[in-house]
Amino acid sequence: MGILARIDAVLLGQRGHLFPWAPVCFGLGIATYFALRSEPGLPEYAGLVALGAVCAGASLRRPGGWAALGWAVALMAAGFCIAGLRAQAKTAPVLGWRYYGPVEGRVVAMDRSASDALRVTLDRVVLAGVPPEARPGRVRISLHGSAPALAPGQMIMTSAHLSPPGGPVEPGGFDFRRHAWFMGLGAVGYTRSPTLTVSPAGAGRAGVRVAVLRMAASNRVRAVLPGDVGGFAAAVTTGDRSGMGRDALDALRASNLAHLLAISGLHMGLLAGFVFGAVRMALALVPPVALRWPVRKIAAVAALLAAAVYLALSGGNVATERAFVMAAVALCAVLVDRRAFSLRAVAMAALIVLALRPEALLGPGFQMSFAATTALVAVFGWIRDADLPALPAWARPVLGVVISSAVAGAATGPVGAAHFNTLAHYGLPANLASVPLMGVLVIPAAVLAACLAPFGFEAVGLHLMGIGLRWILGVATFVSGLDGAQGRVAAPPGWVLPVLALGLLWLMLWQGRARCAGLAPAALALVAWGWAGADRPEVLVADTGALVGVMTETGRALSKPRGSGFIAGVWLENDGDGATQERAAARWPEGDGRVRRILAGGHEILHVSGKRAARSLETCRPGQVVVASVPVDPPGGCIVYDPPRLRQTGSIAISGGVTVTARQVSGDRLWNRPAGGRARVMAAQ
Template structure:
């Protein structure tokens, strides 16, 4: 009957009954199976590499734990990820046309769940509850670490002791003036002292550096400073293999051979000790985009391993008997690996150095096995190793910057246009050198572009001319300064290192000249306000898509990157910056200078406020601004934003005032800010940011045009380092 009814329908001449659906595809519902088949075909034909994507999924799980604030959300994320993995595995594992998709969803789901569980367990195992309040305590404990900081005229001691009240073990960090420091205090010594301790500070403002989180994963309960003198109760046990003492001795030896700033930088390259670098040189290196040269990382470890490998392979090849019987690359690789591990241990074995050493060892292993030495798979394996050991580093700038730079370099050199440009050909020395210099400049530019979102997220500033400075600075350090320092140390054994030290000093003078010249150029540094998490996620997705895919499909990564750029440029600068204690208030938008409630001597506080305001130059105290009326106790300010005036009342002093007068002043104000508890009779028209509110929210930023209030507490949740999570 159905066939008969169809046959009775009038047909257009020359058209079959099914042609209408073919001519009008928008009327045909898209089947889920066709979408899945297309996704599977995409993965099968676009060079899908599993290891890098699994590393990204593991890092995404770790990042989700930091982003999500509550334990039930962490558990739900693990359950949902495992459910997706199990569903993909059991439903699609035997279906034709979905093999790649099944493997991808299964692996990514397991990796995300593993990432959340890994960082959750890490937090519970190593996290240390901070001190509840500032206190003066007597410490009788062991020295876990000693860090000399001659540039700051102090020594930083990490101590372990038991609390006198409850007997709970604590790990604290105490700053000791150089004049009060005893030479006999080394790792393992038992000392007695009095110190003023304070809990690790949470972010000063939304988006600022979170020292409380860093201290939590370091096991630090408090930091403080010495009161009085130190008593040595028990000397450290003799230890011939004390790497900390060896590191300090090497640093002192280098600084003795080279005076001033070159000696401080040479000590950094030789031992990883950057504590003697002056503040001016550090700022110049940072603004010139050369700070990475001062952190012992991939560049330095790779240079040491490469030098050891090339030197050994040349020397061993001079012995014909050995060259005919042993695979020299294997021997040279093993010794170079040992040199890299030794250099890593000597320079303090910090997380960035260990990460770089692990990646370099994988490269050496690939070379020894005859595999491609530089690939995204090797980078991903190194990243997974670091995340398994230190998952908390995923949200830190060191991890993000180092791996972003390496991924950018590998992806750039894997691209077809670059491979064609760098392919060997018959040409003269000048043309060949020109191509290499051009490629070096392009590589530096790509690295700067890749690192800029990370730098803006964490430091709210970015160097504009860093790519050009690195073109000259990286070859100078890699091929001149570090080999000269190594030769000087070697010839110091025979007392003949002076000429090499002189040459090394001149090369480091040139490095500092490049840094200062670059940093002093107009527009060398660009300050930006806080970058939102979603904006950074757009840059991250776009960058990873560009790096991990091949062919034209990788260009789709430009879409989220462009959206992130637009979102970043559209991010408004907050009008008010209120610190977590309420003692400092920054006002933005009244001229080119940042207005501060109090004239602070703290460089850390001033720099944080300037970065969050996106403003350069010296801040102006509010009582010197013509638009403010200030007394000893309060300042009143009227700000014009949008279509209305905002009236602010800001507390300055600690003297008690009449409650009735305060209540009347509050009633005339839209916003009241104070570093103390205000009575309930103080009722402004909008916000009362006193000690009661700020103790719950932490620092605040306020955008008056949109009425948006952003707090530190919004990004902390129930994580252990946030004080409110323990109340």
Template sequence: MLKLKMSVWLHDRDRWFLWSPILFGLGIHCYFSGLIMNSAQIYWIIGLGIAIFAIGRKSLWAYAGLGIICIGLGIFASSYKTTDIASHYTKLDSEWGGRIRATVKNIDVMDGQIRLLLDDVKGKDRSFNRIRVNFRHKKDRLNETMMSKLRPGVQIRAYVRLTPIPPRETPLNYDFQFWSFFQGVEATGFGGTSSIWVYEPKEEFGVFEQLRYTITKKMRDEGLGQPGEIAIALTTGYVSGISKSIRDDFAGSGIAHILAISGLHLSLIGGMMFLIFRRGLGFSTKIALHWPLKKIAAALAILCSYFYLKISGEGIPTIRSFIMFSLIMGGIIWDRDPISLRSVAWAALVVLVLRPESMYSPSFQMSFAAVIWLIGTYEYFRERSWNMYAKKDTPWYKKFAVYIAGSALSSLIASMATLPFIMHTFHRFSWHSIEANLIAIPLMSFWIMPLAILVVIGMPFGLHGIPLLVMSWGCQVLMQLANTINSWPGTYVPVGVRSGWFMTLILAGSFWWLIWTHRWRWLGIPAVIFAFFLPKKDIFLMASNDQSRIGIMAGESVLLTPTGRPNFVSQDWKGIAGLPDLIKLSKAHSQWITPTNWGWMIQPFVKNKQFNVAVITDINHPAEKDAIVSVIGFPKVKSVIMHDGTIIKGGCALWKDSDGSVKILQETEDKSKFPWR
């Protein structure tokens, strides 16, 4: 039996390397979760791995040592990146206002305002490395003159009001402090464009940043409306000009990934340039006979994809795709198999070494999930489908049928691969994403992205107008597709917060099936299926960090906000609770809400009439004995009190466990351990 097990392990010995980015990522999680942050512990783990490798270098223990080294290196990379940023990160601790002088790093133009990312910020008594400021913008002659001068690299002087980076409301919410820290943003604020004075650009500022903005501005000057803004998003990555209603349509129809430049876009650009160079060079008989056209085309395609990477903003999915595309083209140049999970593993390692925090980014998670499942499935079906497709006597309609079936299968695989991450991050999914992608992807491949190439090529000669117009027609079709599918039932399916084992089983089962080739790989599929049957947490109350906003579930149908208008946080709560509606308590009418002389008694769960939440208007009124939780104060909350008298302070999420007890999730981490807190 032991020999049989060892033979199975040795059968896939050439695929053991594929576990390295997984173990490296495990080390990253150990650091950012606060489990291992001490330098001595990090070096001890790496030293232990080296010792095991040295002692057992002629046995399988050497691989165990390498695995421990991978975990230690993941912890070290996270520690190094965090320490490096913290050495020059000076976050704002209280409100500050005044006149500043700064260099424009990035510009986002939105409806009624512009958002500037500013570097080298100097104030009268304070300086910052980087801040993000929203400026209210009125379209008058003076402001439009200023906007014509504003571009990345220029220096500006302006009056701003800055505030500290807000903490996350609960451990379930988006962590502004974490991501702002790794983006280098030390404060956020607001101002008015009338206070901006533009100076000359700094000579050392990046060429690609200015080129990116110039391309965006010329495309926007064509005045093509929302289709033009989508064309801009697909070319240079600026999505701020797209209206909220259109973004909601794309999200509801399951094709929101199209608006964010990722592997799909770069792969299409790089692949098309490869074909153009290969066919174009083939027109010369002399070159075709004496030069390796395929290898030359591959090298030139890498350069073109690098250019697109730079003008698109260098997002994590785009960097991953560029590394993958370069490895594929490198495989062509050096006569190696260009499509393999080993290429994905190297791409993941490069990204995680350079940006370890990106492991928690939804774009990183979903882009890699889609790619590894597509390549893993390709490896499994490669021999079955390609042999028939490559035969010269195969009729064209059979080849076309294989292409259509492959496109449908690819959309299905990518949608299923990203579904767990969508559920985990956004707490929702759409039933219609597959059919939407079946139409949208060919539209992108054969219409929109080829014209994007012509737009950029023709821009230096002033010939970009016509291809941009035709490209905008394709974007208009995309908008209509998203709007139509989003109007169908089942486009918004809330799922709430899943069990803590949900992603663990998904990841373990997926990696097990993808990495191994022996028949025991199929043991991973039941783990993935079982994860989807895990119950969601019955969250019934959430409170913001300062408790100025409370969300309460009523009858498992609506999430009520006693104070304030719905904002980003309360909209996030709606998804966390897995509910479709968001209603202000003072305007709510429901059988699950009972008015009383002291406020309201709310029943969160339909089948549990004894489980109630009291909202009390009088701040001097005691907590209700018949309520599981009492919210004291309305509309201004004073405190949240449990039935046993425990006072809950700060942001929290409360849910009912399977045994009927109430569980509290709060921010418990030691803030002194994390420089972004």
């Protein structure tokens, strides 16, 4: 009883500081759902609902320290069930075969692919020979052929190659099928054929009308500000990144300034803060209004409306929705006379975002956004409560910018490195030289342009924006060109980032000296991450059989210098290797014949690429692993991974003689179940 009483007393001592733990518990339930290897059924959901209800009821009847644990269990059960409900609600047809033929649909979104091609997302899809009940609700196509100027709402037609969304390029890697499931994408592909406009953009539903307005605004911005500056301005104001060139994007990423492209918490916060301050100051200049009306609350309502307009104009993607929720929570706190920036406000925003889009928990956007916000609120809260010497008035904003940039960079750095395998070594000075300009010039100029647009004078604000954005692009180009500007890190084991996050959350959210206990799991995670490079798979096999990667003393050797470039790039990035595919292919030992051979993982690996190479493989022997890009069946007792088998296993990793498939790691979930139908290619009509 002594131990139980002690736990109860400790939890009672945290009273008043436990609400920030609510999204943590809710998120643990969501994470548990996504970590399962098989889809839960109705009995599991019913049991969790009953468990959550019992725990919540017991906590209401018996308030006290132990009640916090009851609420924690109830929140975890709720998170699990909401994630499952969201996944079931996104059920839609997924293409079950490779398709080539006519594709018709309505443009609902436009962006750029990794190869810098214009990419369109279509709904109302029509595929030749595919019945309506089997057609994907949405498809995404990269346009490599000629195309007219496109806009949301247009009906277009082309001949395209389509396939089901692909799985992880290596076991345990990023699962694009899961990502596509929640985006509603039932097929992805490309076209090299001309794209024709079937009908112009119509009125359509409200979302399409807003998208048309958004693209019109983007086109106007780029007409006033040509080149990358205009593309940057369009991205900041409307969320349209299609005007940004690849070199500019790479420079922003290498200098850790790419976050300025996304309409996220920084942009939404700067916009809302500027409108709030401007309206409050304007009303304060009118004495009768300032003395009789709640000026602060009126300014908060105006800022909330401006943020809502910004959300609609920007396309309403997940990152912008998350930023709007966070800004709205802060502004509503002002309306009810609460502190706008507190860990409670951050927790409320996180709960709302996770309840609406539980899948966001797995994405880098959510993780980086709330990591930065939580760390900033916690650090500035410690500074506020600490008895520190007063600074001169001029030094406070300077120190605030330095501290906020350093804290946000430190909080988001591990998340970015885990997802993107890069570190921007000069990210702090680049942000110090750029972020203040966003708040002082770029965002105010964007608001000015929006206010002047109805009168036809938006160019005044846009040219002011251009001054700031040219400076930021210049900083990005200079910093990315420095020696060692970008470092490479190996992908950590899957458990590292969650353990690191929980340790740092304990450090920031727990009250008292025991918060330091959070440093132990955080340090353990970082040490394990340091060993990640040594634990990378010895052999990786693409799920198409078109590429094999083998770890050597000089890095991963690839079986081909060209082809499957996306897969090759991800493998090398996860290794923390900055080599190009061509350089990595040069590490493969030279050999005679069309079949490429290498010793690794306790086996002799044979890569057979193409039909001519397959015909030359007449036999094999036990101990050999044959990877083929076309169906093969050589006699001799070897292990064969060809397209028919790889469709069942997904990508493969071999280490120490142990083979792990993507299917084994991903399990049997809604988004990776076979869509049905045999593989077929339909000729263009």
